[in-house]
Amino acid sequence: MSLLTVTSVVPLTPRMTRMTFTGPGLAEIGTWPDQQLKLLFPQPGGSAHVSDAPDVGTWYQAYLAMPDDERPWMRSFTVRELADEVLTIDFVLHGANGPASRWASSAQVGDVIGRFGPSPDYARPLGEAELLVFAGDETALPAIASLLELLPAAQQRLVFVEVADPAEEQDVPGVRWVHRSAGEDLVSVVTAQDVPADVWVWLGGEASAVRALRRHFVGRGVSKKDIEFSGYWRRTLTQDDAPTADDLAEAQERIAALSE
Ligand SMILES: Cc1cc2nc3c(=O)[nH]c(=O)nc-3n(C[C@H](O)[C@H](O)[C@H](O)COP(=O)(O)OP(=O)(O)OC[C@H]3O[C@@H](n4cnc5c(N)ncnc54)[C@H](O)[C@@H]3O)c2cc1C
Numbered sequence: 678m679s680l681l682t683v684t685s686v687v688p689l690t691p692r693m694t695r696m697t698f699t700g701p702g703l704a705e706i707g708t709w710p711d712q713q714l715k716l717l718f719p720q721p722g723g724s725a726h727v728s729d730a731p732d733v734g735t736w737y738q739a740y741l742a743m744p745d746d747e748r749p750w751m752r753s754f755t756v757r758e759l760a761d762e763v764l765t766i767d768f769v770l771h772g773a774n775g776p777a778s779r780w781a782s783s784a785q786v787g788d789v790i791g792r793f794g795p796s797p798d799y800a801r802p803l804g805e806a807e808l809l810v811f812a813g814d815e816t817a818l819p820a821i822a823s824l825l826e827l828l829p830a831a832q833q834r835l836v837f838v839e840v841a842d843p844a845e846e847q848d849v850p851g852v853r854w855v856h857r858s859a860g861e862d863l864v865s866v867v868t869a870q871d872v873p874a875d876v877w878v879w880l881g882g883e884a885s886a887v888r889a890l891r892r893h894f895v896g897r898g899v900s901k902k903d904i905e906f907s908g909y910w911r912r913t914l915t916q917d918d919a920p921t922a923d924d925l926a927e928a929q930e931r932i933a934a935l936s937e
Pocket of ligand 1: 713750752754756767768769770771774775777778779815816819908909910911912913915
């Protein structure tokens with residue numbers, strides 16, 4: 678576990694803020710697609726630091742052993758870019774009801790949070806197919822945008838990103854933007870597309886939408902091993918809440934897909 682210090686805060690859209698960070702250990706992180714990490718946000722007046730003294734076992738055991746009112750909140754994020762020891766992360770500002778979003782909406786240069794990862798243990802290669810399909814909401818946009826940057830120009834792709842309204846669009850070429858303000862939703866727009874069965878699919882975003890889309894592609898004959906999927910957040914539940922039966926089923930499916 679390491680600390681990160683904010684070095685810049687730039688609003689990208691009304692609901693998305695980009696921050697850069699410096700901190701120890703960034704130079705040692707390798708490169709692979711879709712790098713995911715845990716960020717630790719301090720409680721009011723508290724610290725993001727978690728002691729990893731050897732007498733408490735692993736870092737995570739030390740984290741769990743902290744008193745409730747001192748333990749920083751831990752949330753998952755995506756490396757938008759890591760270059761020259763500067764880490765860039767894009768934060769969705771979805772309101773004050775979550776500690777990560779709350780922190781991001783008022784963060785300033787010099788603020789300190791914690792970092793765990795990204796770890797190559799979770800690295801998954803980009804799929805290979807004539808056509809790649811990417812679909813997600815704004816929380817998946819950092820991952821989708823960074824994945825698109827890795828693709829050769831000739832690679833055929835279909836890209837769908839659901840956002841609140843046109844003001845949330847970013848300069849990511851080739852995206853079919855899905856606007857909630859226009860009454861659209863990701864599942865309806867993506868399932869209306871005619872897509873062949875021999876595609877590779879990447880899905881991320883709100884968990885029930887991701888599940889519905891995965892079911893759709895499996896139903897269309899896409900092999901489960903060719904669908905990379907992850908529920909990023911859950912309606913009405915925080916990342917601290919226990920997994921639901923659907924979350925557990927999803928985890929099982931992910932494990933099963935890995936061994937296919
Ligand atoms: C692998 C992975 C990578 C991710 N990468 C990013 C990233 O790069 N940038 C990013 O912004 N997010 C990313 N997310 C999503 C982010 O972790 C969640 O949105 C998380 O819930 C935010 O934490 P919070 O403390 O703000 O809200 P929580 O405390 O987790 O939730 C509080 C409330 O907010 C609601 N909520 C949470 N997220 C949203 C949302 N996006 N829109 C509307 N309501 C919401 C919940 O339903 C809950 O009611 C990623 C998630 C995963 C699993």
